[in-house]
Amino acid sequence: MSTMQAVYVTGPGTVEVREVARPTAGPADVLLKVRACGICGSDAFYTQIGGIPPRQGDTPLGHEIAGEVVEVGAQVEGFAVGDHVVVNPMVAPTGLIGSGGSSGGLAEYLLIEQARSGGAIVVVPSDLPWEVAALNEPMAVARHAVNRAEPRPGDRAVVFGAGPIGLGALVDLTLRGLEHVVVVDVQSARLEKALALGADAVINSAEEDVVARLLELHGDVPLRPGSPRPGTDIYIDAAGAPAVIATVQRAAKRGARLSVVGVHKKPVELDLGALLSTEISIHLSMGYPTEIFEVTQDLVRAADRYGQIVSDVVPFDRVLDALTLAATPGAADKVVVVLP
Known part of the structure; x- marks a missing residue:
């Protein structure tokens, strides 16, 4: 069985990196190699309270996601292996990605179930820096x-x-x-x-x-x-x-x-x-009823400006340090975790 590393809240104030099964794409799915995931203030809140019911003590983190397509299901159209994409974490059928659902973006791989163009993921230019692409959700x-x-x-x-x-x-x-x-x-x-x-x-x-x-x-x-x-x-x-x-x-x-x-x-x-x-x-104003991919074209054309919002880029092998940094008042503005 292939495995991967993923970040979970395991209890009040406790986060750990777990070795879990690596997902595989079914006929209607796309599998992503996560390349960047921003850290949101909600991640610190979920950590503080010990997770999100009903996943109390067992909550995967990360919802500001950019990744590379590595598997495409036979029924999926509009995507190819190697595409760079940004993710809508709100539409996953198993719950909000990184916000109480069964999966999170602070992981090496992420399964996008029932993928369709314009719904769960959209393609972005390959020259858009990963840490900037991860800003799409916020x-x-x-x-x-x-x-x-x-x-x-x-x-x-x-x-x-x-x-x-x-x-x-x-x-x-x-x-x-x-x-x-x-x-x-x-x-x-x-x-x-x-x-x-x-x-x-x-x-x-x-x-x-x-x-x-x-x-x-x-x-x-x-x-x-x-x-x-x-x-x-x-x-x-x-x-x-x-x-x-x-x-x-x-x-x-x-x-x-x-x-x-x-x-x-x-x-x-x-x-x-x-x-x-x-x-x-x-x-x-809460969330993004229609804006999740409306903003993408602006993110691409003004990437140099949006990129200045990122204050810290931290490799995944220091993801726990990144979470601490992001949760420390005044220590950082926008922390993005990147993966090779």
Whole structure:
């Protein structure tokens, strides 16, 4: 029996690399040699709680996957051995890949069951770096957050949080031709990266008044006499911090749109009476109902920019170190594990 190595959560706070059976492709399947897999904040959460019910204590990790086709089932069309592909982890028939399903992408091989072009995997150019290809899934999350805000050419936007999702939203917004995009964070290194990725301006919210600075950057559109409001059209919360929601309530002009993709771990207060006259639209954003492969063409054409989001590339033989690095606050921004 052929075997492979795969990463599992085995209990609260415990992860190990296991030797497991290597899958083989059935008539309707494709087998991938995993070449890169990003580490998501959810991986640290699953580790902390010891897995995902009903797979508590036995959860394979990894859902940000790029790989190379090594086996193609006889009934599968549109793929060939050697193709480079990115993966939609949401559609696996045995459960979400790396998020409670029976398989994960932090492994040497991954079986794509019932594969069909445009559904579970799509081909990407062979010269796209593996660590950039592995960004496809998180960049789809960022794209959905942007889509929820319904951006239009000429809009002015602000992104709170310059982590991977916030930076992905920044690149997406700039590719759509918005007039001006601002990024807000408290870490100067992240703000420098935002500028390198195309932000028109950045704000360190630990040092500056965000609303006052937005008034300077986006102009004053008073809500009523004596109530100055920035001319910002779109607010994207990729930080999940209560201060973001408080700031948006203080800043929003009439008709502004807020898209919340950051995970808020505690309830936040909304003063609906005060917001009533703004007629602000508030959209929550989770996953990528249609965006998982919509974002792929942008990832390819702007690979140099998206690639800067990756802060650390770690070989699979140090995968446990990579998980620790990604889970350590402030130690890294986006960690991608690569396999030979």
